[in-house]
Amino acid sequence: MSVSTIRPARLVGLTSGAALLVLALAGCVPNNPTSGEALTVEITDTTCVVSANTAQAGTVKFSAKNTGSQVNEFEILAADKLRIVGEKENITPGQSVDYVTHLEPGTYYTECKTGMVGEGVGTTKFTVTGKSAKVDASKQQQIDTAVTNYIGYIKDRTAALVPAVKEFTEAYRSGDDEKARALFGPARVNYERIEPTAEAFGDLDPKIDIREGDASEDGVPFIGFHRIEKDLWAPAGFTPSDPAGRAELADGLEQNIQKLYDLVHEPKFTVSLDDISNGAIGLLDEVATSKITGEEDEFSHTDLYDFQANVEGAAVAYGNVRDIAKASGADGAKLVESIDAKLDALNKMLATYGSLDTGFVAYNTLTTDQVKELSDAINALSEPLSKLTHTVLGVSSK
Amino acid sequence: MTGTEREPADTSVTASPTETPSEIAAPTSEVSRRGLLGLAGAALGGLALGGAGGAITATAVAAADTTTQYPFYGEHQSGIVTPTQDRLHFAAYDITPGTTRADLIALLEDWTAAADRLTRGLDVSETGAVGGPALAPPDDTGEAQGLPASGLTLTFGFGPGVFTDAHGNDRFGLASRRPAELVDLPTFAGDALEEASSGGDLCIQACANDPQVAVHAIRNLSRIAFGRASIRWSQLGFGRTSSTSKAQVTERNLFGFKDGTANITAEETDVVNKDVWVGGNSWLTGGSILVARKIRMIIETWDRTSLDEQEHVMGRAKGTGAPLSGGDEFTPVRFHHAGPDGRKLAMDSHVALAHPDHNHGARLLRRGYNFVDGNDQLGRLNAGLFFLAFQADPRTAFIPIQKQLGHSDLLNEYIRHVGSAIFAVPPGAKPGEHIGAGIFG
Numbered sequence: 001m002s003v004s005t006i007r008p009a010r011l012v013g014l015t016s017g018a019a020l021l022v023l024a025l026a027g028c029v030p031n032n033p034t035s036g037e038a039l040t041v042e043i044t045d046t047t048c049v050v051s052a053n054t055a056q057a058g059t060v061k062f063s064a065k066n067t068g069s070q071v072n073e074f075e076i077l078a079a080d081k082l083r084i085v086g087e088k089e090n091i092t093p094g095q096s097v098d099y100v101t102h103l104e105p106g107t108y109y110t111e112c113k114t115g116m117v118g119e120g121v122g123t124t125k126f127t128v129t130g131k132s133a134k135v136d137a138s139k140q141q142q143i144d145t146a147v148t149n150y151i152g153y154i155k156d157r158t159a160a161l162v163p164a165v166k167e168f169t170e171a172y173r174s175g176d177d178e179k180a181r182a183l184f185g186p187a188r189v190n191y192e193r194i195e196p197t198a199e200a201f202g203d204l205d206p207k208i209d210i211r212e213g214d215a216s217e218d219g220v221p222f223i224g225f226h227r228i229e230k231d232l233w234a235p236a237g238f239t240p241s242d243p244a245g246r247a248e249l250a251d252g253l254e255q256n257i258q259k260l261y262d263l264v265h266e267p268k269f270t271v272s273l274d275d276i277s278n279g280a281i282g283l284l285d286e287v288a289t290s291k292i293t294g295e296e297d298e299f300s301h302t303d304l305y306d307f308q309a310n311v312e313g314a315a316v317a318y319g320n321v322r323d324i325a326k327a328s329g330a331d332g333a334k335l336v337e338s339i340d341a342k343l344d345a346l347n348k349m350l351a352t353y354g355s356l357d358t359g360f361v362a363y364n365t366l367t368t369d370q371v372k373e374l375s376d377a378i379n380a381l382s383e384p385l386s387k388l389t390h391t392v393l394g395v396s397s398k
Numbered sequence: 399m400t401g402t403e404r405e406p407a408d409t410s411v412t413a414s415p416t417e418t419p420s421e422i423a424a425p426t427s428e429v430s431r432r433g434l435l436g437l438a439g440a441a442l443g444g445l446a447l448g449g450a451g452g453a454i455t456a457t458a459v460a461a462a463d464t465t466t467q468y469p470f471y472g473e474h475q476s477g478i479v480t481p482t483q484d485r486l487h488f489a490a491y492d493i494t495p496g497t498t499r500a501d502l503i504a505l506l507e508d509w510t511a512a513a514d515r516l517t518r519g520l521d522v523s524e525t526g527a528v529g530g531p532a533l534a535p536p537d538d539t540g541e542a543q544g545l546p547a548s549g550l551t552l553t554f555g556f557g558p559g560v561f562t563d564a565h566g567n568d569r570f571g572l573a574s575r576r577p578a579e580l581v582d583l584p585t586f587a588g589d590a591l592e593e594a595s596s597g598g599d600l601c602i603q604a605c606a607n608d609p610q611v612a613v614h615a616i617r618n619l620s621r622i623a624f625g626r627a628s629i630r631w632s633q634l635g636f637g638r639t640s641s642t643s644k645a646q647v648t649e650r651n652l653f654g655f656k657d658g659t660a661n662i663t664a665e666e667t668d669v670v671n672k673d674v675w676v677g678g679n680s681w682l683t684g685g686s687i688l689v690a691r692k693i694r695m696i697i698e699t700w701d702r703t704s705l706d707e708q709e710h711v712m713g714r715a716k717g718t719g720a721p722l723s724g725g726d727e728f729t730p731v732r733f734h735h736a737g738p739d740g741r742k743l744a745m746d747s748h749v750a751l752a753h754p755d756h757n758h759g760a761r762l763l764r765r766g767y768n769f770v771d772g773n774d775q776l777g778r779l780n781a782g783l784f785f786l787a788f789q790a791d792p793r794t795a796f797i798p799i800q801k802q803l804g805h806s807d808l809l810n811e812y813i814r815h816v817g818s819a820i821f822a823v824p825p826g827a828k829p830g831e832h833i834g835a836g837i838f839g
Binding site: 373 | 494495534621
């Protein structure tokens, strides 16, 4: 049974049981890489063309050439279009590079990332057929793969976050409130997907995402996303910021988002396996404690965007360690089965209220019964998910 | 895994410190357990309690403290004729949409295993609160570590939604198993029911002599249910307002009156067998029907009512609990008969209207509790009586009685029924079997 998706049909690969072992990331190329013709990847600033959209399972070689004017990045995404299963970064203008990876049968997407920021360019479905050519990776290799891919995901999402926030803050700064209101929910999505990472950088998360009730004069002042939200959906009796005030808030948010991008793109940036599994748990806890009450986006009521993004982020983090959990004895297999089923149920429920592509209904239009139903689904998922760290790390760890 | 067994508190001190010399405290608590079991057994088996038995029972009840344990498995569920404990945590659950018959059975199996451990004063699982892996959340939430069983009983029930849901769907293939006694309660005069404290597909009544133990049980059982059932409403109660044993002193409700003087007690085995346990030969035989009503008391108004009027409304003396027709607390009520002070029992007093003589002999076994849920927006205590009544058939018990009370009870001026629910309470589970197994028969 394939579990899916918050965004319809996107987690299929994640749950198909394919071990997406990417053994050949940059600097880690196996000795005998090729078993067939290399696929070419023609990269420009606006296109990303792979010479074929299918390949046989096993070792797949891509020869990428960047003929554009900006540095670029080639990525292979899982069927959820979120989880990175392989990437080649820093392909400079004029450069040709070979990239070799191992792909199991399933559906993937290829894309490039011009300037290594923003959303992907030339996103194209890529199908891998044939028999599973799973290599018997050691647990350490599985862990390394999970960590590498999750770091890739974090970098990728912050790269998409920077321009999305900039578009939002520019509309807000220029007084185009209608546009800014429309962009508020979507702009936050890539932040909410990786929020535990931002939280790991101490004071950065509050500066970006503090809620009015948590702000204080001797602590973090009320700035960031939610302060801007209050201007855009000004409650009665509240005087919104003047243009100078807006510029200051917009600049501050942009700078802090850029700071986040810079921090995760530092060479020394890394995460541990329990960061990943605890990140999945933490994202669900976010939903269960603050999103479900509607206190996150108290002025705009765009909470369902955050809700969806948190769940997606949790699904990606979980997806990265799923194979490790599944291989951890009968309990691990049972846990994975339970998490898959509960995640599927939650995704289906969320899909009834909209999607990130088409937008979500305002959270304050949900009835108490509907909120309870969502809360039940979150609780149902959180209970098995809370056992994930123990399962993937095992008792002896730490 | 003895390491997970909760250490009993210093029970030799807590067990009736004022009444029992310390050197026999431990034996007393031992006697108490046997005595209570004997009591239950006598009630179940229909054996007459002799004078000696009664004496043991009295001792036992006096010592019904935190060391007491009641078995989870048995012919009937504990928590019905069991001498009413001091504290209550009651929870009604809705079964989560998408839950299958197999899921429901699995939930009942999990609940049964947990209930058997919890009622023995153990953590909810073998690894418990602190015996599990460091990187996983503990199975047991831990707030009952060090607390003994505290007389905990866990009593499970099935609401109408188990058989057919609100849309008439037979979710679990159980529609044909709905007992005739499990009726939908009619609307009664004076009902002011709130959806938020009414109904439910499943219920658990947790009674204990320590509130923390009762709350711990509901909390852990709710956690086990996540994904299959979630709490629809729940109620904390204190100060039991009913006695279910003659050895128990009648407690007072928040109106300040003794409540439940005429209750069915465990010692009345014939009455218990006839009016509490469902007879016949069905999956519910040996079980009962539970009616739960949350009754808000407008206590501020009551408190400025004269003593004479209060006693007139109740039909009993506030101090002694004696009926206004005379005698002591347990003197039978005599209608149309003036008491020593010349006052007659009003026919629309609470006592008169609820009396079996005016209800075709109908009787209930009540396990009510007082509640105070903070205050309302006007600064009035949100207080009242959480009424729990067990009976073989509500159509000849709670329903006719409440119809009569709803129409003309003098007390109605001071109360509002704000919550209502009905559950079929299956017989006790046998070891190796889950609670309510017969329903799936």
